[in-house]
Amino acid sequence: MLSRVADSIYWTSRYIERAEAVARFIAVNLNISMDLSTAGNQQWKPLVTTTGDDEAFTEIYGAATKRNVIEFLTFDRSNPNSILSCLINARENARSIRERISAEMWEHINRFYLMVKDVGDAEGILDDLPDFYEAVRNSGQQFVGVTDATMTHGEGWHFCQLGRFLERADKMSRILDVKYYILLPSPQHVGSAFDDLQWGALLRSASAYEMYRQRFGRIVPQNVVDFIMLDKEFPRAVLHCLTRANESLHAITGSDIEGFTNLPEQRLGQLRAEFAFTSATDIISRGLHEFIDDFQQRMNLVGESIGTTFFSLQTA
């Protein structure tokens, strides 16, 4: 497969997953603010903080009001991680490889993009926010379904999987991180109904609520961390994502899953193994936020090495 094509497939899939994740972030907050009408519910700044775009946001918008944050994360073209920017990028990438992906995939991305763009062009979207973000999440998931059902499960498909699962692992960890930033009104609220509601909202935004209930029943923070980070079978859990990404990486090179033949295999393999042999107690005792921070930095290194190993046109 052409390096440029592999690169574009990988990024198309990452951008679609990212758009979906941003919609989930916003849904966490919308959920919380709808559930709670007392003080402490209007915290929008943390969303910007977790996406890492604090500086750019403050420069353009100043105050972190609901409207500003939503505009910045959803339709702002100057924010490379806004939902609209992600879809523009996904579409540009897909357009450059139309001949390699299925017609259905292209058509779906094109429609997805047009849908978001049209909503952005129209006024008054704030009234229908939950519907809109649900539509974004649905479209993201439909893309996965269309891809799975229409694209040959060969090298290109594995690059698609690789991009999707790495992005999902990264963003799931960030969703968990949102909880760290959304402050409770006071320390006494830890473990209160208030706290519970926030964890529940978080699980819902991760599409993990029902599956969590089946696995653990009561909502206990440590179990939520366990489920989101370390579950082997839940398709959105970080460990599951790392495992699937690792499988696709080895399918691409044809190398033995137990070993490594290049840098991305080594880095991802190590990271996955550490997740497989850690526990929620370990994570919490290290500090959840610190753990996530370290995880994200290592994910960046995995991404970088994939770029230089497979996509860089200078090598070869």
Added chain:
Amino acid sequence: MFSPGGSPRTNCQLLYKHIQELTSNDLRKRKTAAERSMIRLGITFNVYGEQEGTERIIPFDILPRIIQGEQWTWMSKGLKQRIIALNMFIDDIYNDQKILKDGIIPEHVVKSADSFRPQCVGLKPPNGIWCHITGTDLVRDADGEFYVLEDNLRCPSGVSYVLQNRQLMKQTFPGLFEAQFVRPVDDYCSQLLDALNSLAPDTVENPVVAVLSPGIYNSAYFEHSFLAQQMGVDLVEGRDLVVRDQRVYARTTKGLKTVDVIYRRIDDDFIDPHVFRKDSMLGVPGIMDAFRAGNVALANAPGTGIADDKVIYAYVPDMIKYYLGEDAILPNVPTYVCWDEAQRDHVIKNIADMVVKPANESGGYGMLIGPRATKEEHQKFVSLIKANPRNYIAQPTLSLSRAPVIIDDHLEGRHVDLRPFIIYGRDIYVLPGGLTRVALRKGSLVVNSSQGGGSKDTWVV
């Protein structure tokens, strides 16, 4: 569609009846549905020099244009004859130059053409075929006669729209196709792939074919991508390819892969910075070297543009006579070449009735349409011609035929032309149909999509 008396032509009666039965609202709805479907499918072209919203659809008119079978048979015979002669001409120009020595075409006309490539002199492509894919523009005059308006021998665009338009028509008027005997066009991509495969060196058993595109911002990018997709071959850009030891390789995730045949959609100027424009970032350094060594086939071969210079065009009937000993089946539009003093005087004297075209522009740019222009514009073109006579030709304004087009909720006549596509591989294949382009502005003669032209499906019945 209609005969001069105003009644529908024989082969159009079924369609006519079908349309009569539709309300104007119906027509509009079907047209909107077809165009929406184009947006959804991303059947677009890029407009140069604009920022966002640079992708547009070519407005699509759902009334097909119908061409009678017998007329088509005659036309395709003419097109085959023409493409054979043109290829013999190109091969001759870059090798023995007999036609110049015999004085059929003045040497200075060829040598002064912008599209003449001294770098191609002495090249011998397989079977002496240089131009494998051609799109020839035809127009019909008031007398019902078809004339060749120009030959596009470099990277002719539009065939993807022919194929997509047909798909859209099947969605729009499903019932009609069962009853009509419309010749199918779906064969095109198989024919193209066969032709490209046939260009590979005999030693190669399973040739690797690729379509070479300047990239996503090119106006015809949709077409490049579509053709690669339909043939199931790689769409590559210059940066995907590398030349080592006179061989062309693609950079893949598993290292370098040999490429045997390239359908290139990059202009000569940009294809190889070692040989042509040094500043080109689009091309592949060293690809001409590999081509010369016979290690890669290029379709169309660089240099083919010499035969679609508009001054050279004026000599095509002479070429047909010279190489084939036959009279041209399809006539040219009468053409005056301005480098010739007598013809130039005639053009200048009659400038108000002439269409004046620069020899080397495409897309309908830089033209004068005498009867529609002001006195100042006439004067401007007179001085342009005097300053650079080699660069201009002039043709009398034809009374271009018109076809009915849906405008809002009713039909109006608009000028049309026709671009059939010809593939020259082991045999010559003429796609039954072609791109009918429509000048959508009332009274306009310009059909180019870059200037707001639309398109129609073309039915050979």
